[in-house]
Amino acid sequence: xxxxxxxxxxxxxVDPASGWDGPGALLVKNGKIAEVGQGHDLGTLGDxxxxxxxxxxxxxxxxxxxxxxTGEPGTETKETLKSASLAAAAGGVTSIVLxxxxxPVVDEPxxxxxxxxxxxxxxxVHVYPAGAATKxxxxxxxxxxxxxxEAGCLYVxxxxxxxxxxxxxRRVLAYAKAFDTLVAHRPxxxxxxxxxxxxxxxxxxxxxxxxxxxxxEKIMLDRDLALVELTGARLLVDQITTACALESLQRAKIxxxxxxxxxxxxxxxxxxxxxxxxRTFLKFDPPVRGESDRQATIEALATGLIDIVVSAHAPAxxxxxxxxxxEAAPGAVGLQTLLPALLAFHHEGxxxxxxxxxxxxxxxxxLLGLPAxxxxxxxxxxLVLCDLNxxxxxxxDKLVSxxxxxxxxxRRLQGAVKMTVVDGRVVYxxx
Amino acid sequence: MTSLPTGMTEVxxxxxxxxxxxxxxxxxxxxxxxxxLLDLADGFVSLNRQTSxxxxxxxxxxxxxLFFEASTRxxxxxxxxxxxxxxxxxxxxxxxSSISKGETLIDTAVTLNAMQPDxxxxxxxxxxxxxxxxxxxxxxxxxxxxGQHEHxxxxxxxxxxxxxxxxxxxxLRVAICGDVLHSRVARSNVGLLQMMGxxxxxxxxxxxxxxxxxxxxxxxxxxxRKGIAGCDVVMMLRLQLERMDGVMAPSQREYFRFFxxxxxxxxxxxxxxxxxxxxxxxxxVEIDSDVADDPSVSLIQDQVEMGVAARMAxxxxxxxxxxxx
Numbered sequence: 024x025x026x027x028x029x030x031x032x033x034x035x036x037v038d039p040a041s042g043w044d045g046p047g048a049l050l051v052k053n054g055k056i057a058e059v060g061q062g063h064d065l066g067t068l069g070d071x072x073x074x075x076x077x078x079x080x081x082x083x084x085x086x087x088x089x090x091x092x093t094g095e096p097g098t099e100t101k102e103t104l105k106s107a108s109l110a111a112a113a114g115g116v117t118s119i120v121l122x123x124x125x126x127p128v129v130d131e132p133x134x135x136x137x138x139x140x141x142x143x144x145x146x147x148v149h150v151y152p153a154g155a156a157t158k159x160x161x162x163x164x165x166x167x168x169x170x171x172x173e174a175g176c177l178y179v180x181x182x183x184x185x186x187x188x189x190x191x192x193r194r195v196l197a198y199a200k201a202f203d204t205l206v207a208h209r210p211x212x213x214x215x216x217x218x219x220x221x222x223x224x225x226x227x228x229x230x231x232x233x234x235x236x237x238x239x240e241k242i243m244l245d246r247d248l249a250l251v252e253l254t255g256a257r258l259l260v261d262q263i264t265t266a267c268a269l270e271s272l273q274r275a276k277i278x279x280x281x282x283x284x285x286x287x288x289x290x291x292x293x294x295x296x297x298x299x300x301x302r303t304f305l306k307f308d309p310p311v312r313g314e315s316d317r318q319a320t321i322e323a324l325a326t327g328l329i330d331i332v333v334s335a336h337a338p339a340x341x342x343x344x345x346x347x348x349x350e351a352a353p354g355a356v357g358l359q360t361l362l363p364a365l366l367a368f369h370h371e372g373x374x375x376x377x378x379x380x381x382x383x384x385x386x387x388x389x390l391l392g393l394p395a396x397x398x399x400x401x402x403x404x405x406l407v408l409c410d411l412n413x414x415x416x417x418x419x420d421k422l423v424s425x426x427x428x429x430x431x432x433x434r435r436l437q438g439a440v441k442m443t444v445v446d447g448r449v450v451y452x453x454x
Numbered sequence: 455m456t457s458l459p460t461g462m463t464e465v466x467x468x469x470x471x472x473x474x475x476x477x478x479x480x481x482x483x484x485x486x487x488x489x490x491l492l493d494l495a496d497g498f499v500s501l502n503r504q505t506s507x508x509x510x511x512x513x514x515x516x517x518x519x520l521f522f523e524a525s526t527r528x529x530x531x532x533x534x535x536x537x538x539x540x541x542x543x544x545x546x547x548x549x550x551s552s553i554s555k556g557e558t559l560i561d562t563a564v565t566l567n568a569m570q571p572d573x574x575x576x577x578x579x580x581x582x583x584x585x586x587x588x589x590x591x592x593x594x595x596x597x598x599x600x601g602q603h604e605h606x607x608x609x610x611x612x613x614x615x616x617x618x619x620x621x622x623x624x625x626l627r628v629a630i631c632g633d634v635l636h637s638r639v640a641r642s643n644v645g646l647l648q649m650m651g652x653x654x655x656x657x658x659x660x661x662x663x664x665x666x667x668x669x670x671x672x673x674x675x676x677x678x679r680k681g682i683a684g685c686d687v688v689m690m691l692r693l694q695l696e697r698m699d700g701v702m703a704p705s706q707r708e709y710f711r712f713f714x715x716x717x718x719x720x721x722x723x724x725x726x727x728x729x730x731x732x733x734x735x736x737x738x739v740e741i742d743s744d745v746a747d748d749p750s751v752s753l754i755q756d757q758v759e760m761g762v763a764a765r766m767a768x769x770x771x772x773x774x775x776x777x778x779x
Contacts, residue, residue, distance in 0.1 A: 228664030231581035231602030231641060236665070301582030345560050347580030349601070 026448045027073050028052040030065060031408065034077035038084065039381030040397035049082060051404040054447035059398055075442070077408060081376075084384040084396045085117025085148075085405035085443060086362060089177075090261070090285065090333035092354070094425075096137065097126025102338035102425045104138070107358065108147035110423040112451040114359035115407030115440040116334070118149040118388070118395055123160060124182040130155035130166040132174035139175055147450050148443075149395070149405070151177045156195045156206060162186040165195055172202045177391045178259060180207035183308050185243055187213050189250065196256035205390070207259035210244035210268060211235075211309060220349045222310050226295045233349055237265040237316060240309065244268045248275045251282060259390070260284035263329060264309050266319035273328055283390055284328070286320050287335035288364045289355055293317070293430055303344045303351035304419075304430045307335070310353075324382065325374045331390070332382045334361040338426030356424045360431045362407070363415055363438035370437050376411075404447040413439035465497030466511070472771040476588045476595045480606045480646040488613065488650060495614050495760070495767035502538065502763055511770050512541035518571040519545045520563070521598070522578040527733055527758070528598050528608075532575045535765035539773070541573070559583060560590050567591040572776055573769060576600075581638075594772045602636050608732055609642035611764035613650060615756045616687055619728050624651030627724070629675075629682045631657040632691035632713060632740050633702070635664050639732045640691055644670055657681030658713060661702045662693075678713050685723045689730040690715050690741050698739070706739050716742040720751070728753045 029051040036047040036059070048065045050058035050072075058065055068074065088111070094101030111119050121138065123129035129138070135152050142150030154171035158164045160181040168179050179199060186192040186208060199206045219235035221227040227234035244260065248271060251258045263272060263284045275282050289307050294314040298305045305311050312320075323329045337354025344351050357364075365383065368374040388396025395405045419432035443451035470490055474482060483491075501507055517536035521529050529545060536543040548562050557565075559578065566574070573594050576584045581601030588595035599605040617623050628647055634640045634656050647654050654672045656663065668674045675681030682688050693709070703709040710716075720727060729745055731754050737743045746752055 223665045225666040225669045228666060229641065229670065231600075231604070231638060233602075234665070300585050342558065345586075346558060347578065347583040347586055347601070349580050 026054070028057070028071060029444070029447070029449075030068050030072045030074045031082050032064065032074060032076055033079060034082040034408070035079060036061060036398060037081050037377055037380050038398035039377050039385040040399060042377070044377045049398060049406070051406070051444065051447045054404055056398060056400055056402050056404050059400055075408070080408060080410040080441060082398075082406060082408050083380050084398055085407050085445065086115055086383045087118040087387040087393065087396050088116045088334050088336070088358065088361060088383065089120040089331065089387045089391065090122060090287070091119040091336040091358065092122045092124070092338065094338060095125065095141070096134070100425070101340055104141050104150060105145050106423065106425045107336070108142070108145050108150065110356070110358040111148045112443045112445070113423045113440065115362045115409060115443050116148065116358050117405035117407070117443060117445045118151065118393060119358070120151045120153050120177050120391070122182040123153050123155040123180065124184075128155050128160050129153070129171070129176070130158050130160065132167065132170045135171050135174040135176055148445050151175065153177055153207070154179045156181050157186060157191060160184055162188060162191055165191070165198060168195070168199050168204055169202050172204045178205035178207050180261060181209075183209060185209050185211050185213055189246060192247070193250050193254060196250055196254040196258070200254060200256040205257050205259050207261045208247055209261040210240050210247055210263070212239040212242040215239035215242070219310060220306060221298065222295055222312050222316075224295065224313050226298070226313070230298070230301070235310065237312065238267050240265045240268040241271055244271050248280060248282065251275070251280050255281070257281040257283070262287050262290070262309060262333070262335065264290040264312050264320055265316045269319055269323050269328060276328065283330045285331040285333045286324065286329050287333050288357055288361050289335060289430060290317065290320055291324065291332065292364050292367070297430070298348070301348040303346065303348055304355060304428050304432065306348060306351050306353045307355060308353035321368065321373065325378070330382065331387050332361070332365060334358050338424055339428045340426045344428050355428055355430050356422060356426055357429070359422050359424065360417055360429060360436070362409060362440060363436040364431060366411060366438040367436060369411070404444055406444040407440060408442040410439045410441055412437060415439050465494065465501065470771060470774065472775045475775065477606060477768050477772060478584050478588060478595065478597045479604050480609050480642045480649070483646070483649070485649055488610070488646065491610060491764070491767045491771060492614050492617055494770065495610070495763040496618070498763035498766040499760065502759070507538050508540060509538065510540040512536065512539040512773050515541045515572040515773060515776070516570065517541040517543045517573040517575065517769070518566060519543065520566065520574055520576045521545070521547055522559070522583075523599070525577055525599070528577065531761040532598060532765050534762050535769055536573070538762070539766055539769055541769070544571070559587065563587045563591055567593060573772060594776065596768060596772070599638055601638065602641070603638050604642045605638040606642050607761070607765050607768055608639050609646040610768065611757060611760040612643055612689070612730060613646055614760040614764050615730065615753045616728070618756070618760070619753055620686065623647065626652045626686045627655070627684060628652050628687040628689060629655040629657050629685040630689045630691065631678060631681065631715065633662045633693045633697065634658050634667065634691065635662045636694070636697070637691045643689065644672060655681055655685065659703060678719055679722055682719060683722045685727060687728050687730060688715060688720065688723055692732060692734065693736060693740050695736060695739065710739055714740055714742065715745055717744060720745055727751060730754060730757060733758070
């Protein structure tokens with residue numbers, strides 16, 4: 024049954040692709056955006072339209088989150104594709120790109136097929152897999168990059184595991200280039216990082232936590248960038264979080280290397296002191312950094328040096344988190360809190376709203392060649408309606424994800440998703 | 455109990471209800487509480503030297519020793535402390551039993567908590583483990599060492615040893631030497647000694663020093679001769695032997711040459727210097743037997759004795775609060 028057409032009126036349209044942030048209206052028909060009224064109303068509407076009067080709240084493209092983990096297949100107790108999709112819908116995220124480090128690892132086309140089929144049945148948000156760059160994501164032998172690309176993988180990555188062997192990464196980059204497949208890589212020196220649960224510094228020292236110096240990120244990134252220069256392949260830097268690595272990134276971008284970088288909302292929102300009395304919900308990979316690194320990351324987002332913000336959604340059930348800090352699983356759920364947490368920088372007056380929205384819509388969509396991420400006639404009707412000023416107190420227990428490991432638990436944020444639309448279907452509506 | 459041992463009425467007069475349920479970190483204490491605890495412990499030292507050592511302060515109470523890491527010294531010290539105060543003491547070593555069946559730390563603690571202990575003494579190899587446990591149980595939790603974080607009763611017994619040897623803590627110059635990076639003893643001592651007005655120095659090779667330790671309010675030395683110059687107390691830390699085989703230091707003999715405590719280096723300290731070590735010692739690696747066994751400089755045996763008294767003081771204070779609860 025085709026969804027009923029929707030007319031959004033009296034909204035603040037925020038569309039980074041056209042640069043428009045202002046009043047307007049938008050018409051959705053047959054799963055597409057049929058008309059965009061920037062600064063003016065729509066023409067006369069028929070009776071069959073559902074009219075949504077936004078009362079001035081923001082209507083933006085649905086978010087595109089390119090780093091999401093679920094537990095399916097393999098560890099469905101953490102999160103299923105269904106529960107992750109519901110969490111995404113509740114957070115205004117309309118496209119998610121899954122990490123390949125499931126069980127089995129997404130390193131050949133049949134697993135890609137499985138995920139795409141499951142996502143089709145669930146029919147909530149767009150779900151795209153990323154494939155492993157190497158077999159089993161072990162960093163040793165190349166995975167079937169071409170076949171997975173054909174089957175629908177948007178990029179290849181070994182997720183949290185850096186490819187240590189430079190020869191392997193060189194080949195992955197060179198080979199993937201032939202298919203114009205993007206390679207994502209986590210910059211982390213494996214030896215300096217081994218066993219670390221925190222960032223080296225006064226805080227970790229006092230708390231007696233095994234720690235990694237920030238330069239572990241820079242060391243690996245510098246190698247990666249050299250390989251990009253050698254191969255000419257495109258690289259997606261997976262979560263840059265330190266001032267020293269940002270310097271390397273900046274130099275590479277000035278030289279025109281084809282590099283795009285993400286950071287996570289967690290590293291933008293927290294610093295090491297938030298660990299407090301060993302709160303394992305603050306344990307991430309890469310570990311939460313010091314305040315100067317956090318400030319540098321925010322600054323890099325503001326200047327556009329960092330292109331994309333990801334939720335780094337990584338569900339971990341209580342049994343994996345309710346452990347001593349160094350034994351607890353890293354990662355945090357984030358699909359549902361990504362937008363309100365990001366809006367904090369708008370409310371602080373630090374980064375213009377349209378630039379923040381661009382980092383989670385147009386940029387990731389363009390990078391991966393998705394038609395979403397814009398409010399343009401003919402584009403898929405993937406939308407989020409969000410009351411920017413509504414106060415919300417995050418209650419981890421009330422999150423939709425199967426796992427409740429949110430570092431934002433108890434935080435007061437501003438920005439409530441009122442409605443999420445995917446292909447013209449309403450997938451979330453706040454009562 | 456019919457008659458109290460000599461002098462005990464006065465000692466017991468000094469018990470005070472502790473303002474917290476748990477004893478997890480020296481940073482939870484203030485200087486007045488530390489002084490009170492040390493006064494109380496002083497009384498218990500006298501008691502422990504008498505024939506009749508037993509009190510009934512903890513009569514009917516159950517103390518559970520939960521040691522995920524093996525430790526003969528600390529465990530028996532807590533056991534004796536509990537027994538001398540009249541508590542029933544149970545020793546658990548989950549390392550060898552349930553944990554290996556996949557039970558988590560929390561599960562073990564909750565299970566034991568259901569047996570209604572009043573005091574739970576915990577040692578675990580992870581920093582923060584005692585604090586984590588304290589959030590999940592209804593009894594009092596005493597941190598007997600959590601990973602590389604803290605060992606607060608050790609700091610208390612060290613302070614007691616120093617105060618008895620010098621008559622004060624304020625103004626003492628104390629060098630803590632060796633593997634500071636991995637040492638919970640060092641962290642607790644830095645916190646407590648600074649609180650009590652001592653001047654603390656940390657001495658060790660850069661590989662065994664935490665990052666930005668100079669921001670702890672201490673002076674950091676990588677040259678032991680300079681580090682212990684003029685010090686009233688030289689506190690040696692234990693160094694795990696496997697860390698010395700080219701990992702954190704090139705070899706045992708090289709380590710001893712530059713960071714081991716011998717007569718020659720000790721001569722640079724103050725004339726009345728006292729040497730301490732939390733034990734167990736690696737003789738000939740971090741400390742020369744000649745120094746360790748010299749009763750005119752070594753406080754090492756005193757520390758063991760003070761350990762029981764200091765722990766009795768902690769238990770008695772926590773129990774005083776239990777009764778009021």
